[in-house]
Amino acid sequence: MSGDMDDILLVFFQECEEQLQELERGLSALSDGESGKETINAVFRAVHSVKGGAASFGLENLVRFAHVFESSLDGLRSGRVAPTPEIVKTFLKAMDVLSDLVAEAQGGATVDTGRIEESRVELQAIIGEGSGSAGPKEDDTVPADFAPVPVDFEPVMADFDFGDFGVEEDAPADAASLVVTFSPHAAMYDRGDDARNLLIGLSDVAVAHGGTSMVTCETAALPALGSLETEKSYLSWRVVLPAAVPEESVHTVFDWVSDVCDVTITRDGGSSPGSSSQEEPAEAQAALAEPEAEPEAPVPAAVQAAPVQAPVAASHARTPTSIAEKIMAELPPAPTPAATAPIAAGNTATRRPVEQATIRVDLHRVDDLMDLVGELVIAQAALESIGQREDGGQQEMIKRIASMKTLTRDIQDAVMAVRAQPVRSVFQRMQRVVREACSMTNKDVVLTLEGEDTEVDRTLVEKLSDPLTHMLRNAVDHGIESAETRIAAGKPPTGQILLSAGHRSGRILITIKDDGGGINRERVLATAVKRGIIAPDAVLTDDEVNNLIFAPGFSTASTVSDLSGRGVGMDVVKQAILGLGGRVTINSVEGQGTTFCLSLPLTLAVLDGMLIVAAGSTMVVPVSSVVETMMVNHKDIYMLPDGANVVSIRGACMPLIPLASELGLDGYKAGGPSEEDVILVVENESGARAALIVEDIRDQAQVVIKSIEKNYRQMSGVSAATILGDGSVSLILDVPALVANALGRIDTRPSDVRTGLAA
Amino acid sequence: MVSVTLPERLDSSAAFALKSEIEQAVKNTGGGQVALDASGVTYLGGLCLQVLLASRCPLVAPSEPVVEAYGLFGVSAYLTEPLASLKE
Numbered sequence: 001m002s003g004d005m006d007d008i009l010l011v012f013f014q015e016c017e018e019q020l021q022e023l024e025r026g027l028s029a030l031s032d033g034e035s036g037k038e039t040i041n042a043v044f045r046a047v048h049s050v051k052g053g054a055a056s057f058g059l060e061n062l063v064r065f066a067h068v069f070e071s072s073l074d075g076l077r078s079g080r081v082a083p084t085p086e087i088v089k090t091f092l093k094a095m096d097v098l099s100d101l102v103a104e105a106q107g108g109a110t111v112d113t114g115r116i117e118e119s120r121v122e123l124q125a126i127i128g129e130g131s132g133s134a135g136p137k138e139d140d141t142v143p144a145d146f147a148p149v150p151v152d153f154e155p156v157m158a159d160f161d162f163g164d165f166g167v168e169e170d171a172p173a174d175a176a177s178l179v180v181t182f183s184p185h186a187a188m189y190d191r192g193d194d195a196r197n198l199l200i201g202l203s204d205v206a207v208a209h210g211g212t213s214m215v216t217c218e219t220a221a222l223p224a225l226g227s228l229e230t231e232k233s234y235l236s237w238r239v240v241l242p243a244a245v246p247e248e249s250v251h252t253v254f255d256w257v258s259d260v261c262d263v264t265i266t267r268d269g270g271s272s273p274g275s276s277s278q279e280e281p282a283e284a285q286a287a288l289a290e291p292e293a294e295p296e297a298p299v300p301a302a303v304q305a306a307p308v309q310a311p312v313a314a315s316h317a318r319t320p321t322s323i324a325e326k327i328m329a330e331l332p333p334a335p336t337p338a339a340t341a342p343i344a345a346g347n348t349a350t351r352r353p354v355e356q357a358t359i360r361v362d363l364h365r366v367d368d369l370m371d372l373v374g375e376l377v378i379a380q381a382a383l384e385s386i387g388q389r390e391d392g393g394q395q396e397m398i399k400r401i402a403s404m405k406t407l408t409r410d411i412q413d414a415v416m417a418v419r420a421q422p423v424r425s426v427f428q429r430m431q432r433v434v435r436e437a438c439s440m441t442n443k444d445v446v447l448t449l450e451g452e453d454t455e456v457d458r459t460l461v462e463k464l465s466d467p468l469t470h471m472l473r474n475a476v477d478h479g480i481e482s483a484e485t486r487i488a489a490g491k492p493p494t495g496q497i498l499l500s501a502g503h504r505s506g507r508i509l510i511t512i513k514d515d516g517g518g519i520n521r522e523r524v525l526a527t528a529v530k531r532g533i534i535a536p537d538a539v540l541t542d543d544e545v546n547n548l549i550f551a552p553g554f555s556t557a558s559t560v561s562d563l564s565g566r567g568v569g570m571d572v573v574k575q576a577i578l579g580l581g582g583r584v585t586i587n588s589v590e591g592q593g594t595t596f597c598l599s600l601p602l603t604l605a606v607l608d609g610m611l612i613v614a615a616g617s618t619m620v621v622p623v624s625s626v627v628e629t630m631m632v633n634h635k636d637i638y639m640l641p642d643g644a645n646v647v648s649i650r651g652a653c654m655p656l657i658p659l660a661s662e663l664g665l666d667g668y669k670a671g672g673p674s675e676e677d678v679i680l681v682v683e684n685e686s687g688a689r690a691a692l693i694v695e696d697i698r699d700q701a702q703v704v705i706k707s708i709e710k711n712y713r714q715m716s717g718v719s720a721a722t723i724l725g726d727g728s729v730s731l732i733l734d735v736p737a738l739v740a741n742a743l744g745r746i747d748t749r750p751s752d753v754r755t756g757l758a759a
Numbered sequence: 760m761v762s763v764t765l766p767e768r769l770d771s772s773a774a775f776a777l778k779s780e781i782e783q784a785v786k787n788t789g790g791g792q793v794a795l796d797a798s799g800v801t802y803l804g805g806l807c808l809q810v811l812l813a814s815r816c817p818l819v820a821p822s823e824p825v826v827e828a829y830g831l832f833g834v835s836a837y838l839t840e841p842l843a844s845l846k847e
Binding site for chain 2: 184189192194195196199200203214215216217219222223224225226228230231233234235237238239
């Protein structure tokens with residue numbers, strides 16, 4: 001495949017991604033009861049675009065499924081079907097299949113044919129196509145290009161029927177001419193297309209194969225002029241094409257109208273061979289009875305069965321009312337293994353760079369950046385000219401440097417904005433996670449999203465996906481109770497999970513809140529003791545018990561389920577969040593639910609820091625965690641019986657931590673804080689506060705974060721390092737860890753009730 | 760016999776106007792025969808074809824494009840002989 005093609009494919013997949021998001025958004029809106037025309041159209045368009053694009057790349061499986069999906073959606077669009085919750089659920093499920101098929105086309109895992117089938121049958125049921133007449137065409141053709149999965153043939157085989165309209169008959173009925181009948185829907189004209197174009201297309205096809213098309217027009221349905229609605233379509237056509245015309249080329253003609261035009265394609269006389277592919281369930285059973293012929297040679301099996309069934313099937317074919325039949329008929333013929341092979345090979349070969357190496361950025365953001373760079377060039381020229389001046393221009397220089405500083409910050413913000421992405425993409429993926437978890441656990445849970453527009457650095461967006469998936473699965477599996485339990489507890493049977501994102505003091509705060517049973521602390525404690533995570537006689541606070549679920553190897557699930565319970569999940573979550581410079585806190589009320597809070601830095605590159613001095617060395621405290629600063633007043637400091645100090649600030653007591661001694665630095669003078677020292681009141685995400693004593697505050701500046709883990713190793717109390725303006729290396733303090741250490745507790749408890757309430 | 764001159768372009772958007780015009784003409788003649796002058800038509804689409812066929816009015820001097828279109832649509836027979844009236 002050429003490089004150009006790869007690029008186009010890449011764009012297609014990006015667009016698919018967008019369309020799928022659009023689809024997700026629309027379907028969520030639908031499930032919220034917002035069934036406006038615009039919403040339905042948006043959903044329809046999304047599926048249609050995916051289908052259209054996939055068709056141009058010959059991604060057969062995708063096209064076929066998208067097509068069925070689209071047809072069902074059309075039922076919704078035309079008002080034939082009302083968007084009941086069940087139907088929306090079916091659509092959501094179909095969307096999952098669709099996105100898996102997109103992933104498959106991208107070189108991802110092969111989608112289980114059984115799943116596709118199941119969803120297809122459900123979709124067809126929506127538009128009134130019972131599974132009995134639905135035609136999972138794939139059943140007899142797809143196995144050729146899918147890895148044969150015998151299981152898939154069992155239940156679904158029973159309901160395949162007409163299938164391919166003569167695809168199988170191609171070989172035996174070589175000399176038969178091809179008969180195409182089609183009747184356009186009004187929607188086709190709405191779209192600006194015309195039956196004329198189809199007829200022209202067909203006649204071109206005929207001419208290309210050295211023949212002519214014979215067109216007959218069926219006018220029986222045409223009413224008198226008075227009762228004729230001009231925008232409706234009454235005519236249908238029957239076109240006989242020369243035998244040499246392959247069906248593929250006919251399909252191509254109908255490619256773009258397949259959803260708004262009923263088409264049947266048959267060989268020869270039109271009734272027997274073509275429709276003979278309409279197999280009865282019984283016949284399918286018969287086919288099933290020859291399992292050895294099935295996986296490797298489904299086509300002969302079908303052909304074989306066809307003649308026997310012909311009379312019966314023909315009567316069915318006489319009533320071409322089944323939408324599904326028509327749909328299936330319009331579909332491009334099943335790919336032969338040979339035809340798909342290059343595509344499949346292309347899939348694996350070209351889809352390597354799946355890790356989206358590109359991002360889409362609003363143009364104005366790039367423009368903003370460009371403007372600022374322009375400014376920078378001007379500022380640089382100004383500085384140069386000052387440097388060349390005889391008198392040195394000290395004042396001027398300082399002024400220019402100050403403006404340059406502002407400029408640098410603006411540029412930095414602009415670059416950040418370019419890299420920023422709304423968390424929507426990740427959040428919407430979570431809908432699916434919850435849906436799947438629900439169907440596995442047979443629970444009914446609604447996931448509500450809030451703040452999807454919150455923007456964070458794209459590196460973070462990507463890395464959020466795994467931890468969130470784990471946590472949501474956990475919430476569904478362990479958090480939300482079964483419907484019976486919920487009803488018994490006086491709750492609505494449908495569980496609620498809220499996933500929200502928002503900015504909070506320079507960080508992004510993501511909360512996952514369920515209204516389930518909360519953490520059963522006794523059970524957690526008992527399990528932890530049993531697994532040897534804590535000593536049997538340990539006395540733990542509620543908070544500490546909650547945090548035990550993050551301990552490696554912890555699992556309260558009595559049996560390991562598909563979903564969770566292997567005891568790796570939450571530990572991994574915590575590590576992942578810590579790795580991102582974030583923190584997880586738990587808040588659980590028994591019987592009312594659990595709230596997980598993830599607090600993450602907005603970016604992994606730069607932070608606003610306060611430069612402080614402890615034991616003679618300069619260190620950086622993230623400004624976001626500093627609540628206030630004040631001078632030491634000895635009157636406010638009290639000593640506790642255990643020797644620790646607390647400071648009372650406006651009536652609130654908090655532990656006093658001499659930073660230098662906390663970090664184990666030598667320079668800390670004995671004898672407690674001096675009058676010159678400064679108190680920084682710092683706070684962690686859950687609102688627990690402590691007072692850090694430092695010697696001095698030097699400056700406030702933006703510092704570039706350099707990972708200390710990568711270059712050295714992890715150090716408790718230190719989150720990263722940075723290089724200061726004078727070239728010296730300085731440590732960035734991990735305030736929450738310091739607070740937690742000082743409090744001698746695991747993490748996050750509000751230091752007193754009042755801050756707890758305020759938080 | 761009253762004659763209605765058909766517009767140049769009979770595409771989907773022209774269908775409604777075409778129908779109104781023919782209906783009006785039929786009304787004006789009091790149910791008499793109306794002939795459709797198709798000499799100036801350069802394009803004929805599916806929806807207008809329906810209107811023309813449904814009107815059951817004979818075409819007068821069909822232009823080359825109209826003859827072609829009728830051929831394409833497989834309705835050449837109705838060029839000379841309009842659709843039989845509905846037995847209603």
